[in-house]
Amino acid sequence: MNEFNKQDDSSNLDSIREVDVLCDEFESEWKQGRTPRIAEFLHRTDRSSTESLLAELIKLDLYYRELSGETPSLADYETQFPDYKEVFRLLEGQIPTYVVQPRQLGKFHLTRQRGRGGFGDVWDAFDTKLERRVALKTPRDREVDPAHIRMFLREARAVAQIDHPNVVRVYDQGEVNGRPFIASEFVNGPTLAKWVKWHDVEATQAARICRDIAQGLAAAHAAGVVHRDLKPGNVLMTKEDIPKITDFGLAKRLDEGKTTIGQPGAILGTFAYMSPEQARGNQYVDGRSDIYSLGTILYELLTHRTVFKGTAEELLDQIPSRSRGTANFESDHSTRPGNNLPESNFQASDRPLPDSPRFR
Numbered sequence: 001m002n003e004f005n006k007q008d009d010s011s012n013l014d015s016i017r018e019v020d021v022l023c024d025e026f027e028s029e030w031k032q033g034r035t036p037r038i039a040e041f042l043h044r045t046d047r048s049s050t051e052s053l054l055a056e057l058i059k060l061d062l063y064y065r066e067l068s069g070e071t072p073s074l075a076d077y078e079t080q081f082p083d084y085k086e087v088f089r090l091l092e093g094q095i096p097t098y099v100v101q102p103r104q105l106g107k108f109h110l111t112r113q114r115g116r117g118g119f120g121d122v123w124d125a126f127d128t129k130l131e132r133r134v135a136l137k138t139p140r141d142r143e144v145d146p147a148h149i150r151m152f153l154r155e156a157r158a159v160a161q162i163d164h165p166n167v168v169r170v171y172d173q174g175e176v177n178g179r180p181f182i183a184s185e186f187v188n189g190p191t192l193a194k195w196v197k198w199h200d201v202e203a204t205q206a207a208r209i210c211r212d213i214a215q216g217l218a219a220a221h222a223a224g225v226v227h228r229d230l231k232p233g234n235v236l237m238t239k240e241d242i243p244k245i246t247d248f249g250l251a252k253r254l255d256e257g258k259t260t261i262g263q264p265g266a267i268l269g270t271f272a273y274m275s276p277e278q279a280r281g282n283q284y285v286d287g288r289s290d291i292y293s294l295g296t297i298l299y300e301l302l303t304h305r306t307v308f309k310g311t312a313e314e315l316l317d318q319i320p321s322r323s324r325g326t327a328n329f330e331s332d333h334s335t336r337p338g339n340n341l342p343e344s345n346f347q348a349s350d351r352p353l354p355d356s357p358r359f360r
Helices: 009-031 040-044 046-068 073-080 083-098 145-159 192-198 203-222 285-303 314-316 317-321 343-350
Strands: 103-105 108-116 122-129 132-136 170-176 177-184 235-237 243-245
Touching: 009 235, 040 073, 046 083, 073 083, 083 108, 103 177, 108 132, 108 177, 108 203, 122 177, 132 170, 132 314, 145 170, 192 235, 203 243
Parallel strands: none
Antiparallel strands: 103 108, 108 122, 122 132, 132 177, 170 177, 235 243
16 A cells, blocks of 8 residues: 555545546656646545645656756755645655666666666666667666676576566666676566556456466476566556566576575575475475466455465464465455455465465
């Protein structure tokens, strides 16, 4: 849930949709060469959504003003909207993630930081030679030793073997002044984790999304690549609602027995979505581990809950029981919001996949 949106669940979805529609309209005006006024858009929303909308509009306004050569600051907006001090307090820590001064990395013109992962940053960028938008991934630390460079670029080589519409394509990889990069297909859409907050997902739609993800996984597995960190945050949704698997930073090449990062006994991935064998730190996981993760995604789409819940420490404590197939998972249907699934759907999603790989 947005930090600026503290409404109850019954009104949250409508509020998110309203903010999203107004932000799209605001951005559209910038793209058409006009200069929209934030205050006019604030008057068009319910008071309970004003703070959330203001935060998103400021991010967009900063971005497009920087692209047009201006040097705006948060202080400019604080003067215009003095009654929203809490919004600006929270934005101070967020703005560097969303808006940056344009910069250059070789042939790539970096315009906006798109996201931050555990092992690197992803930027909206423009390939000035091929004249196309790309998503550019670079390691976060500027001091990168040769071993880290090799591991980072191994991700690009792994994904380059995969050619499928449900997997984000890799266009290029290399180094600029010792700094490695991976240039990938630009997907102008949110992650599945964000997308599901904006949509009331029906069972048939959830099945279609997971079918498409499964087809992308099949292509990856056929190329000898296991993702090992499949989760809603690593699936991008296009404007046509087509899912594309991304972020193969923990991928494993089965033919080489290599991983992009990690060592024997290390627990790699995201606890809430990983398979029991992966949770044990088994380095020899195969494609069936990804299938288990896909099952947890299907469960979440159908129920709006993760299979396993808790803090990182609590999830870590569940690993022994999860490995034995005895871990607790959410199964109370009475509080499920949304799509009126029949009981058979709940039963099918209660335990998304067998704990033993040989039964998946």
